Amino acid sequence: METSSTNNSSIRVLAILAMALALVYSCVPARDVREANTDLPARYSGLEGDTLNAAAVSWKEYFRDPRLQELIDSALVRNQELNIMLRQVEMAQNEIRARKGEYLPFVNLQAGAEVEKAARYTRNGALEATTDIREGEEFPEPLTNYSVGAFASWELDVWKKLRNSKKAAVFEYLASAEGRKFMVTRLVSEIADTYYELMALDNQLDIIEKNLEIQENALRIVKLQKQAARVTELAVRRFEAEVLKNQSHKFEISQQITEAENRLNFLVGRTPRQVSRNSETFIEKAIDTPAAGIPSQLLLYRPDIRRAEFELEAAKLDVRAARANFFPSIGLRAGVGLEAFKPRFLTSTPESVLYSVVGDAIAPLINRNAIKAEYFNASARQEQAVFEYEKAILNAYIEVANQLSNQRNLQNSYALKEGQVAALNESIEIAGRLFQSARADYWEVLLTQRDALEARMELVETKKDQLLARVALYRALGGGWN
Structure with missing residues (x-):
C-alpha cells in the first residue's frame, strides 16, 4: 500500500509539472x-x-x-x-x-572565519547556555566559526x-x-x-x-x-x-x-x-x-x-x-567542506563535515514584460x-x-x-x-x-x-x- 501511494504521488507531481510546462510553453510568443x-x-x-x-x-x-x-x-x-x-x-x-x-559548472573554493555573540535571552543564546559540547564543556562565548570547502553551481542548459x-x-x-x-x-x-x-x-x-x-x-x-x-x-x-x-x-x-x-x-x-x-x-x-x-x-x-x-x-x-x-531554468548547487567553532576541531571528522545538494527549477509565470520586451527587441x-x-x-x-x-x-x-x-x-x-x-x-x-x-x-x-x-x-x- 505504501509503495502504491508513493507511486501515485510521483505521478501527480509529474502531471502537475507537465501541465505547468504546457501552460508556460503555450504562452511563449512567436514572431516570424x-x-x-x-x-x-x-x-x-x-x-x-x-x-x-x-x-x-x-x-x-x-x-x-x-x-x-x-x-x-x-x-x-x-x-x-x-x-x-x-x-x-x-x-x-x-x-x-x-x-x-x-x-559549464562553476566550482569555487571558500574559506571563512567569523565571531558572534548571541544575546542571552534569545533562542540561540538560551540554547548555547544550556547545551554542552561535551560533558563539562560549554559553548565558548563569544562563539567563533571557521570553515573551508568547495562549492559548485551549474545551470542545466536544457x-x-x-x-x-x-x-x-x-x-x-x-x-x-x-x-x-x-x-x-x-x-x-x-x-x-x-x-x-x-x-x-x-x-x-x-x-x-x-x-x-x-x-x-x-x-x-x-x-x-x-x-x-x-x-x-x-x-x-x-x-x-x-x-x-x-x-x-x-x-x-x-x-x-x-x-x-x-x-x-x-x-x-x-x-x-x-x-x-x-x-x-x-x-x-x-x-x-x-x-x-x-x-x-x-x-x-x-x-x-x-x-x-x-x-x-x-x-x-x-x-x-x-x-x-x-522556459524554466534548472540549476544544481552542491558543496562539501569542514566547519567548526575552533580550528583544532576542523580535522575532527565526521563531526566537522558539512555537505549539501540542492536542485531547483524556476519558470517565469506572472509579469513577464521584461522577457517579452527582450524577445521582441531581439526579433x-x-x-x-x-x-x-x-x-x-x-x-x-x-x-x-x-x-x-x-x-x-x-x-x-x-x-x-x-x-x-x-x-x-x-x-x-x-x-x-x-x-x-x-x-x-x-x-x-x-x-x-x-x-x-x-x-x-x-x-x-x-x-x-x-x-x-x-x-x-x-x-x-x-x-x-x-
Whole structure:
C-alpha cells in the first residue's frame, strides 16, 4: 500500500509539472522573420559570365609598384586604426570564452572565519547556555566559526539558451574578423589612391614649371617687340599676369603635395617625411581592366557582405536565446567542506563535515514584460540584420557596376584628351611663329598657351582617375585583404 501511494504521488507531481510546462510553453510568443533575399543577376551588364575575378588576386600582385608595396606593408603593421580594430577582434574572441564558461559548472573554493555573540535571552543564546559540547564543556562565548570547502553551481542548459549565446558570440567574432578584413581593404585602397594622387600632383607641378618656361620666353619676346613698337604695354601686362597666375598655381600644388605626403605618412603610422615615388612614368602607366567575375562571387569576396551575414546569424541565435528565457531554468548547487567553532576541531571528522545538494527549477509565470520586451527587441534586431545584409549585397553590386562603367568611359575620354593635347602642343609652336612674324595677335598666343596647359592638366587628371577607378573596382570586388 505504501509503495502504491508513493507511486501515485510521483505521478501527480509529474502531471502537475507537465501541465505547468504546457501552460508556460503555450504562452511563449512567436514572431516570424523573413529570410534575406540574396538573388543577384547572373552577370554584369556588358560582360560575359566569366568566373575569373580580380578579388582573388593578392594586393602585392595587383599593385606591382615596389614603393607602393612598401607603403602598404608598413601600414598593415603600424596603422593605428587597424591596430584598434585588431584589439576589438581579440575582445570578440574573449567573449566566446566567457559565453562558453557560462554553461559549464562553476566550482569555487571558500574559506571563512567569523565571531558572534548571541544575546542571552534569545533562542540561540538560551540554547548555547544550556547545551554542552561535551560533558563539562560549554559553548565558548563569544562563539567563533571557521570553515573551508568547495562549492559548485551549474545551470542545466536544457533549452540551449547558453549554448545559443555562445554560438552567437562565435558569429560576432567572425563578423569582427570580417570587419578587420574590410578595414584592410579600405586601407590598401586609400593608400593606393593617395599614392596615385601624389604622383599626379608631381606631374601637374612639372607641367606648370615647363609651361612657365614657355610663358617667360614669350614674355621676353613681347617686351622686345614693345621696344620695337610692334605691341603695346597692354600685351606685356597680359603676359606678365599669366606668368604670375601660374607661379601662384605652382605654390598651391606644392601645398597639395605636402598634404598628400602627410596623409600617406598618417596612414602608414609615421611622422611626416618625404614619400619615395617614381612620378616620371606616371603618364605612361598602362591601365588594364581587372576581371570582374560574376555577381554571386561578391558573397564570397566582399568582407562587408560576409560580416553582415555573420551578424544576421548571430541575431538569429540571440532570438533563440531570448525565447529560452520563457522556459524554466534548472540549476544544481552542491558543496562539501569542514566547519567548526575552533580550528583544532576542523580535522575532527565526521563531526566537522558539512555537505549539501540542492536542485531547483524556476519558470517565469506572472509579469513577464521584461522577457517579452527582450524577445521582441531581439526579433527586431534580426529584422534589422536582414535589411543590413540585403543592403550590403545591393550596395556591392551597384559599386561594381558603377566602376565597370567608369573604366570604360575614362578609357574613351583619355584617348580623346591625348589627341587634344597633341593638337594644342602643335598650336603653341604655330601661334608663336605667327606672332613673331606679326601674323597673329598676342591674344591668340595667350589663349593657346592657356588651353594647352589646361589640356595637359586634364590629361594627368584623367590618368589619375583611371588609376583610382582601377583601385575602386578592386575594392568593390572585395580584393585587398587576402
